Amino acid sequence: MIDTFLSNLSSPPLLFFFLGALAVAARSDLEIPNQIAKFLSLYLLFAIGFKGGVALAVAPFDTQIVLTLGAAMVLSAVVPLYTFMFLRNRIPIADAAAIAATYGSVSAVTFVTATSYLDVSGISWGGHMVAAMALMESPAIIVGLLLYRKYALTDGDDDDSFSWSQLLREACLNGSIFLIVGSLIIGWITGPAGMSQISSFIQDLFLGVLCLFLLDMGIVAARRIKDLRNAGSKAMSILITMALVLPLLNAMLGLGIASALDLDEGDALLLIVLAASASYIAVPAAMRLVLPQANPGSYLPMSLAITFPLNILVGIPLYHALVRWTL
């Protein structure tokens, strides 16, 4: 198992993540321009969505797939419930709701890193897991906001600005969700014929782009750690602990579901990674619009500076070992 860890840690993408973090620690001015970072991320969503869609086209839906997708959505709605319940008397209630949504939702880059971990290890995984990821992005946002409205608004204020249509739009039509779902559907429509047209672009470049993207993630995650240090309040220790414990807890839940559904090795690992990961793009974007009362200084450093590195550095090989051991 130590072996798996070390080989994970010495894969180029993860080493570039370290390099980015090191750049911040060493106060280098290394930086990926922001439009480029955005483009690399669009590329990854486009490629993984398309790949998943093509895979779905050749191995169509069966009961197990439908059950997996259903379980994924339930997972994404349940995680916020217990997260919120635990936090709501400990930190401001808007922050508790935003953190709940953050951990119920998923991180596409963590997922993508796990798929490339599987690809490099030669373990197969199903294209429907991309659909599972897409389905897990939104429910947590809605649950998080409903929890906030139920528990915070007994005094009735602020209610006028709420709009279901805005909530649903922010939850489901965020650019990154839209692109991954769209690419999935297009991949599914065009199938292997479509893939043959763009596979050099989508497959051959994938790991190289992932390296550059994780370099950027290393930079931004390390900056967030600095932010965390600046904040340094009492609540911070709760938040840090949660950011370390929640992914492991949620991974266990994912593992339970995976073994209940008797998933294959690859799909099981991906479901666990989805459960364990926390959002740092779609959820914050939605929260800023539908729950501006929540402080991004609490939920963002948790997901980006702690949970994200934890998952990609230690989590993926650890969850993999657990899958091997359990299934």
Next chain:
Amino acid sequence: MIDTFLSNLSSPPLLFFFLGALAVAARSDLEIPNQIAKFLSLYLLFAIGFKGGVALAVAPFDTQIVLTLGAAMVLSAVVPLYTFMFLRNRIPIADAAAIAATYGSVSAVTFVTATSYLDVSGISWGGHMVAAMALMESPAIIVGLLLYRKYALTDGDDDDSFSWSQLLREACLNGSIFLIVGSLIIGWITGPAGMSQISSFIQDLFLGVLCLFLLDMGIVAARRIKDLRNAGSKAMSILITMALVLPLLNAMLGLGIASALDLDEGDALLLIVLAASASYIAVPAAMRLVLPQANPGSYLPMSLAITFPLNILVGIPLYHALVRWTL
């Protein structure tokens, strides 16, 4: 023929165009950063120019090629004439001149989409058609402006700001024209040896980049449709009709020339597509400087939101069917 339509509509690039349009319709915030969009466009011009140049290097000029290039330029100068004559008493004269220039000139992305349509269908086409495209960009701009000056300036005002050198610079040295011509010449100089050095970059990535670029085009075209709705004047119905009729009319002219010159299937289709397409980069950029009196709100939505989708979605397979049927 229905078959050709459907297979055209289900090619990945076109599906991504739809996805972009859908994003706007659904009010998603999906967006390609503007420097990235510019880069994707530079890449397409660079790649198609280089490819055309290399093709020219191996199959050098003959009489038919020279005739084709000449006919292309004439086409680009004639189309503005009848377009302007039809419009000049119906809408403001500056707008009529700008629209004339727009439809006489060409759209490189429509051309590129047609070449990839041919490549995927396994139909060959000649590198000199890239040169034809480059030659068709400028004449319409000059003709459009001369028409405006002949018919609008009887009262002599505004004349002082006119400068032939500025006009020629804007018409011929626009960045996109310059890049495509330059890449063509470089491809022609370096030939297959040069191609072997950069073919992975230029050929293998082409369709993938085209997908992302058409995603962006779908977004901007759909935004323009919204703009059109906002305008909603009487003149608008003329403009919309023109935007639907002109490409078909110009395509017929292109078809006539193609059969007179006895062009091959691929080259004939490309000439028709060039005739039918309308500019939305080079001409608007030139018009803003040499004819700022014209309202971009009239000529841009026409070419971008109506003629462009019409050509790539319906036009290409339709013109192809006509070519098959005629030649």
Next chain:
Amino acid sequence: MIDTFLSNLSSPPLLFFFLGALAVAARSDLEIPNQIAKFLSLYLLFAIGFKGGVALAVAPFDTQIVLTLGAAMVLSAVVPLYTFMFLRNRIPIADAAAIAATYGSVSAVTFVTATSYLDVSGISWGGHMVAAMALMESPAIIVGLLLYRKYALTDGDDDDSFSWSQLLREACLNGSIFLIVGSLIIGWITGPAGMSQISSFIQDLFLGVLCLFLLDMGIVAARRIKDLRNAGSKAMSILITMALVLPLLNAMLGLGIASALDLDEGDALLLIVLAASASYIAVPAAMRLVLPQANPGSYLPMSLAITFPLNILVGIPLYHALVRWTL
């Protein structure tokens, strides 16, 4: 030898450099967006660093390599000495120091162009030359500043703002140096296994990206020539002469060391190119912070508009001929 020149001049990357320069001369508005240019440069550093690291992993350090690295660093510290001594009574002393640092340091793009010249010619070169390049970036900056402090500050002013830690950070942790060193180390850790994961991204696209990057370099270099013309002072003729003579002089020094160390053909050429090249990214960035008294209008046009084109157009094949003739 004329042959080598012509075949160098007709390689796609160099032709795109000309095209960029021509765009400025013709007053075309062709432009590479600045974030894109930055990204292309990050890509080149990432790719060349990684490639060098992988090469090091398979052919580990020996005495000759250690000697080469040592000689490279010494070269980079010695060049500023005589450059400064020659200039210090002829132009403002801060400018003399900055020019000294500029010519002691290196240009990564010149190096990269030389490696692709070698690759295309089928001549092998050692990965440790990438390390040599990285080691040559910083010493000149430090030597340049120390010279300035020794000769300029007899009157003691401005001294308070000096900080060794800032100087070292600027000299050694500049983003581009950091990325190349980091990629080198990661390539060295992951070795051929890592390379197999990202080689399509790193190797296949390399020359295509270099074409687009040199297109941009052609544009910015030509703009600088215009700047030079504007300045037109007496000192300018000294600066222009220096910009032409220094690279040749430094190349001779490099050639001497290469033959003393008995380097292989490829490594010898790269060492000479490093000696002959002048920095236009790392050094100016550092100088603006540690020596803001120096006028970027003097050292930048020298390295960018004269020395850089001289090296890539004429220098590389010339130095190659010398290497062949000497070794």
Next chain:
Amino acid sequence: MKQCTRIEIVVEQSVSGQVIDLLHKVGAPGYTLIPDIRGEGDRGTRRGDELAGDSSNCLFIIACDDDTIIESLKAGLRPLLSRSGGVCLLSAAEWLRH
């Protein structure tokens, strides 16, 4: 030259659409918009690093010589500013008419 009020508004990028709608509603004569900029205020630092969930700001500049429009703009902005943060500065300026 004409006296006017120069209005400068900094808000989060994601609400820029709401500000534009407001400007249309109150009948502002035009605006200039600088997108994707940074800032720091009571609600923390906005580094404009969207991939890190960080938001950007944007800056509107509006030249206006009609006091009724200015008043309705101010009234429309207040709830927006108190909900999502930002600043709005007003100063006197002269407008060079073309």
Next chain:
Amino acid sequence: MKQCTRIEIVVEQSVSGQVIDLLHKVGAPGYTLIPDIRGEGDRGTRRGDELAGDSSNCLFIIACDDDTIIESLKAGLRPLLSRSGGVCLLSAAEWLRH
């Protein structure tokens, strides 16, 4: 500290070169230029989406304490603004001299 006039000019990106030439000609002491921004005015919306043929705006800020220069700048700007649109605002400011 020194009294000066702060001049702010918004024009279409494509004429920025002409404004820079004008600034050189009238002898402006310097300028700051924010490129590639957006706006809306009498001539429609400029979304800065060049590939859709849309143009961008740019914004110049000039601090100037010489009235002759200011007058010739204004004179030079007028035809440009009436041809291609845009706004120019002037206001009083204090300039912190270094």
Next chain:
Amino acid sequence: MKQCTRIEIVVEQSVSGQVIDLLHKVGAPGYTLIPDIRGEGDRGTRRGDELAGDSSNCLFIIACDDDTIIESLKAGLRPLLSRSGGVCLLSAAEWLRH
């Protein structure tokens, strides 16, 4: 509405970190930062073309109603401006409080 001073600072991009540190030190209530812009002044043209060694400028806007803070900001800026160039303009404005 509240009277305040609008402070506008243009400096080279590479010293923006030092300005932010200064703003924190003097206790400025916030700032807005427009990065990567261009300009021309006594120290030549800054085209923001980093790969050509060219630097960019950046522009800070600070609304502040506390004179002590303004004075210490000015004092802290002077050495920075004389070392690396730039301009700082101050003017009066009204601040719409949310």
